[in-house]
Structures are given as structure tokens and as C-alpha cells.
Amino acid sequence: MEKVLIISSNKSASEALVKFIRESFRCTPMLVESAYQAKTHLDADPSVELALINSPLMDESGFELAEYIIDKTAANCIFIIKEENVEKVSERAEKYGILIVARPFSRSLLYQLVKTMDIALNRSLKLYRENQRLEEKIREIQTIDKAKFMLMEYKGMTEEEAHSYLEQYAMNKRKKKSIAALELIDKINEQYL
Numbered sequence: 001m002e003k004v005l006i007i008s009s010n011k012s013a014s015e016a017l018v019k020f021i022r023e024s025f026r027c028t029p030m031l032v033e034s035a036y037q038a039k040t041h042l043d044a045d046p047s048v049e050l051a052l053i054n055s056p057l058m059d060e061s062g063f064e065l066a067e068y069i070i071d072k073t074a075a076n077c078i079f080i081i082k083e084e085n086v087e088k089v090s091e092r093a094e095k096y097g098i099l100i101v102a103r104p105f106s107r108s109l110l111y112q113l114v115k116t117m118d119i120a121l122n123r124s125l126k127l128y129r130e131n132q133r134l135e136e137k138i139r140e141i142q143t144i145d146k147a148k149f150m151l152m153e154y155k156g157m158t159e160e161e162a163h164s165y166l167e168q169y170a171m172n173k174r175k176k177k178s179i180a181a182l183e184l185i186d187k188i189n190e191q192y193l
Helices: 011-025 035-044 063-072 083-096 107-155 159-173 177-192
Strands: 004-008 030-032 050-054 076-082 099-103
Touching: 004 011, 004 035, 011 050, 011 107, 030 035, 035 050, 035 063, 050 063, 050 107, 063 076, 063 083, 076 083, 076 107, 083 099, 099 107, 107 159, 107 177, 159 177
Parallel strands: 004 030, 004 050, 050 076, 076 099
Antiparallel strands: none
16 A cells, blocks of 8 residues: 555644554555645545544544545545544444544554555455456457458458458558457448448
8 A cells, every 4th residue: 555645633643643654554644634635635646545534623523524535536544533423423434435443542453454455455456457457358359340340241251251351451560450450440431431
């Protein structure tokens, strides 16, 4: 985890959280003091992976900010709150996917929570990348099939002839088959449509 945003209006808590994140996860977190500053930062850099909110903030309780972070970014959110207030927000927090940590808490609890989020984030990122790769492969296959279909429809080729023609065209142009298919689609569109 590299991009961590700490939002805390309490100077001593801010320093402790920054030190904890820096030492435990070998990253330099960004620190802001208010919800307004946090929103400004998130709007400028939406790639934040984790937001730690130490409630209350100088301009709001901090829970509205947590909801904003979950709604507007891909960041996970840990909301640190006094133990007596946990029950008031726990149902809404669960609905939004906001993790609550009651003060006082141990350093090891926070470490385990952030580490678990980091592991889950890495797994999700790996699955996301694999999904993106598969979606790209599907788009390439669809483009190739469209080019073959157009060759069959407008040039009167059989499927085998269209396949061979596309492969030969890609090889002659020294291009990836899907790129060659796009070129053929454009040429056929210009010629027949």
C-alpha cells in the first residue's frame, strides 16, 4: 500500500498515525486536518488506496467524509471513533463498507486491520488486472470475427478463406491480427458502406 491519506484534526494523533503508517508499511502518508482539505486532495488525486479518519474533524464529525470517500473513490476507509459512539454509526458504516476502529485501540489491532486491507486490495487488484486482460482478449476476438464476417459478406469468401486472408494480411503488414482486422473493417466500410 503506497497511497495513504490520514485525516485528523488532533495534532498528537496525527503525528502518531503518520509515524505508525510510515514505520509499519514503509510509505509516506499524506496528512490533512479537515474534511474540506481531504476532499480537495481526493479530487486532485483519486488514486488513494486507504483513508484513515480520526474523528471528530474540525469541520465535521468525519463520517460524512467517510461516506464521500467510499462513494467517490476506490479507497478503503478506516473510521477511528470514540468507543461510546460506535453503536450510533456501525449500521451505516457496515452498509457503506467503512471499517470502524474504537478508541482506545492497540497498535497491533490497527496493524492487523491495515495489513488485511492491503492483502485484500492486492488480491482485488490482481483480479481486476486479469479481468481487464480477458476483456481485451474478448474485444480482439470480436474484432477479428467482425472482419472475417465482413470479408465473407462483402467479398464472398468462406470462413476458412476469410481466416487465411486475415492472417496473411496481418503477416504482410507485420501487425497484430486484431489491428489488421480493424484496418480491414475500415477498408470494407469505405468501399461498401
